[in-house]
Amino acid sequence: xxxxSLLPNKGIILNDLKRYNWIxxxxxxxxxxxxxxxxxxxVNKLEERTSYxxxxxxxxxxFQGELQEFFILAIPVLTxxxxxxxxxxxxxxxxxxxxxxxxxxxCSSHVVxxxxxxxxxxxxxxxxxxxxxxxxxLQAYYALSDIAQWAGTTILISxxxxxxxxxxxxxxxxxxxxxxxxxxxxxxxVGLTVLVLSNVERLLYGFQGQYYMEDGNKLEYFxxxxxxxxxxxxxxxxxxxxxxxxxxxxxxxxxxxxVAYKKRKSEAATQAIAFDxxxxxxxxxxxxxxxxxxxLYFWEIQNDFLWAIFGYIVGSLFxxxxxxxxxxxxxxxxxxLKNYLIYLLIxxxxxxxxxxxxxxxxxxxxxxxxxxxxxxxxxxxYTYLRxxxxxxxxxxxxxxxxxxxxxxxxxxxxxxxxxxxxxxxxSYYSLTFAxxxxxxxxxxRSYALPEASYDQYKKPIFESIEYKHMQFxxxxxxxxxxxxxxxxxxxxxxxxxxxxRAHIQEIITILRQETEDESYEQMRDDNMPWARIELWRxxxxxxxxxxxxxxxDQSYRSDGKQSYEIMHLNWKKHYKELEQWLQEKGYWQxxxxxxxxxxxxxxxKTEAEKEWxxxxxxxxxxxxxxxxxxxxxxxxxxxxxxxxxxxxNYRIIFYNKNDGEILSGYLKQENVPLLSAW
Amino acid sequence: MIEAIxxxxxxxxLEALKKASLKxxxxxxxxxxxxxGAGKTTLLKILAGIYQQDxxxxxxxxxxxxxxxxxxxKIQFIPDALYFFAQHSIEDMAQYYxxxxxxxxxxxxxxxxxxxxxxxxxxxxxxxxxxxxxxxxWLALSTMPEILILDEPLDGLDPVMRKKVKKLIIDDxxxxxxxxxxxxxNLRELEDLCDHIGILHKGDLFLQRELDDLKREIHKVxxxxxxDLPEAIREHKSILYHEKRGSVSLFVVRGAQxxxxxxxxxxxxxxxxxxxxxxxxxxxxxxxxLGYAVEELIAE
Numbered sequence: 001x002x003x004x005s006l007l008p009n010k011g012i013i014l015n016d017l018k019r020y021n022w023i024x025x026x027x028x029x030x031x032x033x034x035x036x037x038x039x040x041x042x043v044n045k046l047e048e049r050t051s052y053x054x055x056x057x058x059x060x061x062x063f064q065g066e067l068q069e070f071f072i073l074a075i076p077v078l079t080x081x082x083x084x085x086x087x088x089x090x091x092x093x094x095x096x097x098x099x100x101x102x103x104x105x106x107c108s109s110h111v112v113x114x115x116x117x118x119x120x121x122x123x124x125x126x127x128x129x130x131x132x133x134x135x136x137x138l139q140a141y142y143a144l145s146d147i148a149q150w151a152g153t154t155i156l157i158s159x160x161x162x163x164x165x166x167x168x169x170x171x172x173x174x175x176x177x178x179x180x181x182x183x184x185x186x187x188x189x190v191g192l193t194v195l196v197l198s199n200v201e202r203l204l205y206g207f208q209g210q211y212y213m214e215d216g217n218k219l220e221y222f223x224x225x226x227x228x229x230x231x232x233x234x235x236x237x238x239x240x241x242x243x244x245x246x247x248x249x250x251x252x253x254x255x256x257x258x259v260a261y262k263k264r265k266s267e268a269a270t271q272a273i274a275f276d277x278x279x280x281x282x283x284x285x286x287x288x289x290x291x292x293x294x295x296l297y298f299w300e301i302q303n304d305f306l307w308a309i310f311g312y313i314v315g316s317l318f319x320x321x322x323x324x325x326x327x328x329x330x331x332x333x334x335x336x337l338k339n340y341l342i343y344l345l346i347x348x349x350x351x352x353x354x355x356x357x358x359x360x361x362x363x364x365x366x367x368x369x370x371x372x373x374x375x376x377x378x379x380x381x382y383t384y385l386r387x388x389x390x391x392x393x394x395x396x397x398x399x400x401x402x403x404x405x406x407x408x409x410x411x412x413x414x415x416x417x418x419x420x421x422x423x424x425x426x427s428y429y430s431l432t433f434a435x436x437x438x439x440x441x442x443x444x445r446s447y448a449l450p451e452a453s454y455d456q457y458k459k460p461i462f463e464s465i466e467y468k469h470m471q472f473x474x475x476x477x478x479x480x481x482x483x484x485x486x487x488x489x490x491x492x493x494x495x496x497x498x499x500x501r502a503h504i505q506e507i508i509t510i511l512r513q514e515t516e517d518e519s520y521e522q523m524r525d526d527n528m529p530w531a532r533i534e535l536w537r538x539x540x541x542x543x544x545x546x547x548x549x550x551x552x553d554q555s556y557r558s559d560g561k562q563s564y565e566i567m568h569l570n571w572k573k574h575y576k577e578l579e580q581w582l583q584e585k586g587y588w589q590x591x592x593x594x595x596x597x598x599x600x601x602x603x604x605k606t607e608a609e610k611e612w613x614x615x616x617x618x619x620x621x622x623x624x625x626x627x628x629x630x631x632x633x634x635x636x637x638x639x640x641x642x643x644x645x646x647x648x649n650y651r652i653i654f655y656n657k658n659d660g661e662i663l664s665g666y667l668k669q670e671n672v673p674l675l676s677a678w
Numbered sequence: 679m680i681e682a683i684x685x686x687x688x689x690x691x692l693e694a695l696k697k698a699s700l701k702x703x704x705x706x707x708x709x710x711x712x713x714x715g716a717g718k719t720t721l722l723k724i725l726a727g728i729y730q731q732d733x734x735x736x737x738x739x740x741x742x743x744x745x746x747x748x749x750x751x752k753i754q755f756i757p758d759a760l761y762f763f764a765q766h767s768i769e770d771m772a773q774y775y776x777x778x779x780x781x782x783x784x785x786x787x788x789x790x791x792x793x794x795x796x797x798x799x800x801x802x803x804x805x806x807x808x809x810x811x812x813x814x815x816w817l818a819l820s821t822m823p824e825i826l827i828l829d830e831p832l833d834g835l836d837p838v839m840r841k842k843v844k845k846l847i848i849d850d851x852x853x854x855x856x857x858x859x860x861x862x863x864n865l866r867e868l869e870d871l872c873d874h875i876g877i878l879h880k881g882d883l884f885l886q887r888e889l890d891d892l893k894r895e896i897h898k899v900x901x902x903x904x905x906d907l908p909e910a911i912r913e914h915k916s917i918l919y920h921e922k923r924g925s926v927s928l929f930v931v932r933g934a935q936x937x938x939x940x941x942x943x944x945x946x947x948x949x950x951x952x953x954x955x956x957x958x959x960x961x962x963x964x965x966x967x968l969g970y971a972v973e974e975l976i977a978e
Contacts, residue, residue: 004747004748005745005747009777009778010777011774011776011777011778012778014777015763015774015777018770019763019765089761090759091757091759091760091761092761093728094723094728094755094757094759094761095757095760095761097727097728098726098727098728098750098753098754098755098757099750099778100747100748100749100750100751100753100778100779101747101750101778102745102747103745105747262745265729265730266723266728266729266730267689267729
C-alpha cells in the first residue's frame with residue numbers, strides 16, 4: 001500500500017522515455033562527438049606530436065573546449081524542463097493529476113526517467129572511450145581511471161543540475177521561468193556576492209571586495225557552472241569532499257523537489273512563481289539585483305555619487321516593474337508602485353547609513369596595543385595576498401615594533417581624515433593595510449591615493465628595517481641555495497656570471513646592506529638601474545605556482561638537465577658599495593654598460609606627437625665623448641619625469657657602431673650636456 | 679457515494695466555490711448546471727482530486743480523494759479541454775492508461791473500436807475535436823471507472839455524437855451502476871440524462887433536486903371559463919405562477935396531480951388541460967425570486 005503511493009511508476013517512466021528519448025539520443029551523439037570522435041581524430045596527430053606538447057588526451061574534460069561543458073550544463077536542465085513541461089500547462093497538468101498516482105510517485109518517476117536519459121549517454125561514451133583506448137593502444141595517454149573520473153564527474157554534476165532544475169521547476173509555473181531561474185540561481189552565490197561587495201566597495205571608504213571574495217570563501221565551489229569549466233581549463237578535479245557535497249545535494253534536491261511538488265497547487269500552472277510566499281522574495285530579489293547592477297554601472301562609468309543614485313533608482317524601478325509584469329502577467333502594474341516607494345525608502349535609509357558610516361567602518365582604527373602585527377604595502381589585494389601566502393609558507397615577516405605600528409596608524413589616520421582630498425585626485429596609487437589583532441581578528445583596508453601623496457608619513461615607515469625586511473625578498477634568500485648570480489646590463493649582450501660561492505655570499509650580504517641603507521627617495525627614484533641581477537636557485541621541477549613569491553619578480557628556466565628558479569633584482573645606481581665590490585673583484589666591466597660599448601648617443605626633446613618618429617630625424621644633439629657618455633649613463637632615467645611637462649623631458653638614445661639602438665631613456669633638463677648647442 | 683461538505687476554493691482573490699455541498703448516490707447521474715464562471719469546473723476538479731479544496735471535505739465512498747491512489751483509480755475525469763500527448767497515437771495513449779490503471783479492461787477497449795471506428799494508429803492530436811472527445815470516452819470507459827466525472831462533455835458535439843455519448847453513459851449506468859457527475863451550462867442538455875440536478879450559482883449549490891420528484895409535483899394548468907376567472911381559484915396554496923392570455927389562464931401549481939385537478943375542476947371550467955413542464959420551466963417556477971439565474975441558463 002505504501003509502495004503504491006511512493007514508488008516510481010513504470011508507466012510514467014516508460015512514457016517519459018518514449019516522449020523524450022530524443023534528448024538521450026542527442027546527448028549521446030553530442031558526447032560521442034566531443035570524446036570518442038576527438039580521440040580518433042587525435043590518434044592521427046600523435047605521430048606529428050613533438051615532445052614538448054603535453055598529453056593531447058588530458059584532461060578528458062578539455063576536449064572541444066567549452067563545448068563539452070556547455071552540453072553538460074544545458075542538457076540536464078533541458079531534460080528537467082521537458083519532464084516537467086506538463087506541470088506548466090493547465091490542460092496537461094489536469095490530465096496527469098487526475099491519474100491515480102501520488103505526486104511522490106510522479107516526481108520519482110520523472111527522476112528515474114531523467115536519470116536514465118542523462119546516465120546512459122555518459123556510460124556509453126565512457127565505454128566507447130575505453131574501447132578506443134584498448135583498440136588504439138592509448139594506455140600511455142589515458143587510463144581507465146581517467147575515463148571513470150570523467151564519467152563520474154559528468155554524472156555527478158549533470159545529476160545535480162538536473163535535480164536543481166527539477167526543483168526550480170516545482171516552484172515556477174512556466175518553463176521559461178524554470179530555465180531562466182535555474183541558471184540565475186546557479187550563478188547567484190557568486191553573482192550576488194560580487195554585486196554586493198562591489199557596491200559596498202563604492203560606499204565604504206577603504207573597503208575592498210576582493211578581500212572578502214577570495215579570502216577563503218571559495219565561492220566557485222558553490223557554483224557548479226564555474227566549477228565545471230575549471231575541470232577543463234585548470235584540471236582542478238573534484239575533491240572527495242566535493243563529491244560528498246554533490247551526492248548530498250542530489251539527495252537534498254530530490255527531497256526538496258518532492259516537498260515542493262506536494263505543496264504545489266495544480267492551478268499554479270502558467271504563473272511565473274508557483275508559491276505565493278516566494279513571490280515577494282522573487283520581486284524584491286529582482287529589484288535589489290537590478291538596482292545594484294545599474295548603480296554599479298553608473299559608478300564605474302561616471303564615477304559620481306549622484307549618477308550612482310540615479311542608477312540605483314532607475315535600476316530598482318526597472319527591476320520592480322519587470323518582476324511585477326512577470327508575476328501579474330500584465331503590463332498594468334503601475335498601481336503596485338506604492339510598495340516600491342516603501343522599498344525605495346528602506347534603501348535610502350540603508351544608503352544614508354553607509355554614507356554616515358553608522359558602523360564606524362571607515363573610521364575604525366585599532367588601538368596600537370591591540371595590534372599583534374601588520375602589513376602595509378603599495379598595491380592592492382593581490383600584492384597583499386602574495387605576501388600572506390608567502391608569509392604562511394616561509395614565515396615572511398610583518399611589522400611588529402610598536403614605534404612602527406604607531407607610524408602606520410598615523411599614516412592611516414591621515415588618509416581617513418583626508419577622504420575627500422583623496423577621492424578627488426586625478427591619478428592614483430594603491431596602499432593597503434592589514435592589521436592582525438591580538439584577538440585574532442584582521443582589519444583590512446585598501447585605498448586609492450593621489451600620486452606622491454603622504455610622503456612625509458610614509459618615509460619613516462618605508463625606511464624602517466622592519467618594513468624593508470617585510471617587503472624585499474633579498475632578506476629571505478638563503479645564500480647557500482643560490483647557484484649563480486648573473487648581472488645582465490640592458491641593451492647589450494655582455495653579462496657577468498658569478499658562481500664562486502664566497503662571492504655569492506658577499507653579494508647577497510652587500511645587497512641586503514644596500515637595501516637597508518636605501519632612503520625613501522632612493523627607493524622610488526627613476527634612475528635606470530645599471531643591470532638586472534639574477535639569483536639562480538636550483539629547483540626540482542619548475543612549477544608556475546612558485547612564480548608568486550612576494551616582493552620580487554621571478555621566472556623559471558630549464559636547460560634540459562636542470563631547472564632554475566630565478567629571482568630578479570636590480571643593481572640600482574646608488575648601490576655604491578656593490579659597485580666598488582664589483583670593481584674590486586673584476587666583474588664591473590661586464591656587469592654594466594660602458595662608454596666604450598656605445599658609438600654615440602642622441603638627445604632629443606620628448607614631444608607627444610613625435611613619439612614614433614625616428615629620433616635621428618628630430619632636432620637634437622649628439623654625444624660622442626666618453627666622459628659625456630658616462631655622465632649621461634649616470635643620470636639616465638627609466639621614465640619621463642611626471643613633475644614637469646612632457647615638453648621639458650629629454651629623451652636619450654644610445655647607438656652602437658652599426659647605428660643600432662641599444663638603450664634609451666630620459667634625462668633631466670639640467671643634466672643635458674651641450675644644451676647651448678641646441 | 680460522492681460527498682462534498684461545505685467545500686470552498688479560492689484562486690487568489692477570486693472565490694470560486696463558497697461552502698458548496700453535494701451528495702451523489704451510487705448509480706445515479708447527477709447534473710451540475712451553472713453559467714460560465716459559476717464554479718462547475720472547480721468543483722469537478724476538486725471531486726476528481728486535481729485541485730485541493732481550501733476548506734471543507736470531499737469524500738468518495740468515505741475516503742478523501744486528493745492524493746489518494748485507491749480512490750482515484752475508481753474515477754475517470756474527462757475535462758472540458760482535453761489533453762493528449764503530442765505525438766501519441768490512440769494505441770500509445772491506451773498503452774499509457776493500460777500501465778497506470780490496474781482496472782484496465784483490454785477486452786472492452788478492443789470491443790469499443792467497432793463502436794468508435796477510428797484508426798487506432800492515428801495521432802490523437804491530429805483528430806477533430808469531436809473525435810478526440812470520442813477517444814477520451816473510449817479510454818476512460820476502458821478503465822472500468824466506478825465514477826465518471828464529465829465537464830461539459832456534450833459541448834460542441836454534433837447531435838449524432840451527443841446521442842452516441844449519452845447512450846454510452848446510460849448503458850454503463852444501467853449495466854455497472856456507474857455513478858456519473860456531469861456539468862453543463864445548459865439545463866436542457868441534461869434533461870434526458872440526469873436523475874438529479876444541482877444548480878451552481880456564484881460558487882454555491884443553491885438547489886438540488888431529484889428530477890422525478892420535481893416532475894411529479896409540479897404542474898402546468900391551462901384553464902378557460904365562460905365568464906371571468908373565479909376569484910376563489912387563486913386560493914390554492916401552491917400556485918407558483920399565474921398568467922392570463924385573453925380568455926385562457928395559465929397556472930403553475932405544486933402538488934399531487936390528483937389534488938391539483940380536483941381543485942381546478944370544482945370551478946367547472948370550459949377547458950382544463952394539465953401540461954408537462956420542461957426542466958427549465960420547472961426551475962424557473964420553482965425558484966421564484968432566484969429564477970433569474972435559471973433563466974440565464976436557459977437563454978443560451
